[in-house]
Amino acid sequence: MDNKKVLFLVNHDVVIYNFRLELVEYLINEGFEVHISSPKGEKIDRLIELGCIYHEIDMDRRGTNIFKDINIIKEYFTLVKKIKPRVVLTYTIKPNIYGGLVSRIQKIPYLTNITGLGSSFTPSSSPILKGILKFLYKISLKKSKCIFFQNKENSEMFDKLQISAEQSKLLPGSGVNTERFAYAEYPKNKDVNIYYFGRLMEEKGTYELLKAAKSVTEKYNNVKFHLVGFSEDEKLTKIIEKMHNENVIIYHGYQTDINKYIIDSDVVVQPSHHEGMSNVLLEAASTGRPVIASNIPGCKEIIENNQTGILFEPKNIESLINALEEFINIPIERRTLMGKLGRQKMIREFSRGIVVQEYMEQIFNIN
Structure with missing residues (x-):
């Protein structure tokens, strides 16, 4: 193998460090030269210390400014032309589309990972935006060596939209490192600590969670709601700060290492409206914690309902409250068992080693 250069295109350093570190380490150990293009974080x-070569790029993950996005395409074009990698690995929407387009134009093999479709393909999304994205995905991914999907529904959506590549495969999300998120004994707290981890925003179900927290804490004085994450929504931030000051919730802000918080939890809740595959649910279950989540693609695959956790109807506050109250009234012995069964499922079905193996197979098969 003459060319052993691999280029990762991501929209955030967390995307690669938290969820693809094992792949990066494997590549480096196999003698590959690993390049990473990401906004600074x-x-x-830490990635540079491992031996990666870093290329900074400015990117607004959620922005729709066409002029800024043209700059991303230009920077990608220059970068790919300079490195001439054996393969480009792309993750998240903008790197998938713009990185895929540039790789296709320069005839560089590329692998695409659909980490989720965001809100763009929901029934309430703009038909114009949906049409533009469909067109961009079609031209960008047509020559992808493989599209990796994280849930079956996203794969079926692409089939329906007639977006295809040379081949596609279904992965167990990003997988979970079951050694890093090792089993921890279930806590014997007097209080029931309910944790949420992630971005605090409407699409993640934060408004429903806050309303549910207010209702549940009024009824149960031994229940504490913890929020760990950051908000880019000024209105939502003010509501969270107010509820924190009123002792309705405990807001921990953004944390780089959530492991200790998962260990402290009795249950982890994920009220998202849509997901690729929820990493935090994988990490919580791997640690041996029951999980409560929306009954949506990207969450429901992780949970054996009423065995390892509880599913509720998305965007439905009453259903969320019922799920929370059901869990609160479960004896600690059964909660402990739920956590152990969840851990077993992660080892069996969601080990990150499965993902690394699939990627390395594709990389080694590139001519």
């Missing part, structure tokens, strides 16, 4: 220095 606190995890980048």
Whole structure:
């Protein structure tokens, strides 16, 4: 193998460090030269220490400014032309589309990972935006060596939209490192600590969770709701701060390492409206914690309902409250068992080693 250069295109350093580190380490150990293009973040220095070559790029993950996005395409074009990698690995929407387009134009093999479709293909999304994205996906991914999907529904959506590549495969999300998120004994707290981890925003179900927290804490004085994450929504931030000051919730802000918080939890809740595959549910279940989540693609695959956790109807506050109250009234012995069964499922079906193996197979098969 003459060319052993691999280029990762991501929209955030966390995307690669938290969820693809094992793949990066494997590639480096196999003698590959690993390049990473990402906006600057606190995890980048750790990746450089591992031996990665870093290329900074400015990117607004959620922005729709066409002029800024044209700059991304230009930077990708220059970068790919300079590195001439054996393969480009793309993750998340903008790197998938723009990185795929540039790789196709330069005839560089590329592998695409659909980490989720965001809100763009929901029934309430703009038909114009949906049409533009469909067109961009079609031209960008047509020559992808493989599209990796994280849930079956996303794969079926692409089939329906007639977006195809040379081949596609279904992965167990990003997988979970079951050694890093090792089993921890279930806590014997007097209080029931309910944790939420992730971005605080409407699409993640934060408004429903806050309303449910207010209702549940008024009824149960031994229940504590913890929020760990960050908000880019000024209105939502003010509501969270107000509820924190009123002792309705405990807001921990953004944390780089959530492991200790998962260990402290009695249950982890994920009220998202849509997901690719929920990493935090994988990590919580791997640690031996029951999980409560929306009955949606990207969450329901992780949970054996009423065995390892509880599913509820998305965007439905009453259904969320019922699920929370059901869990609160479960004896600790059964909660402990739910956590152990969840851990077993993660080892059996969601090990990150499965994902690394699939990627390496594709990389080694590129001519």
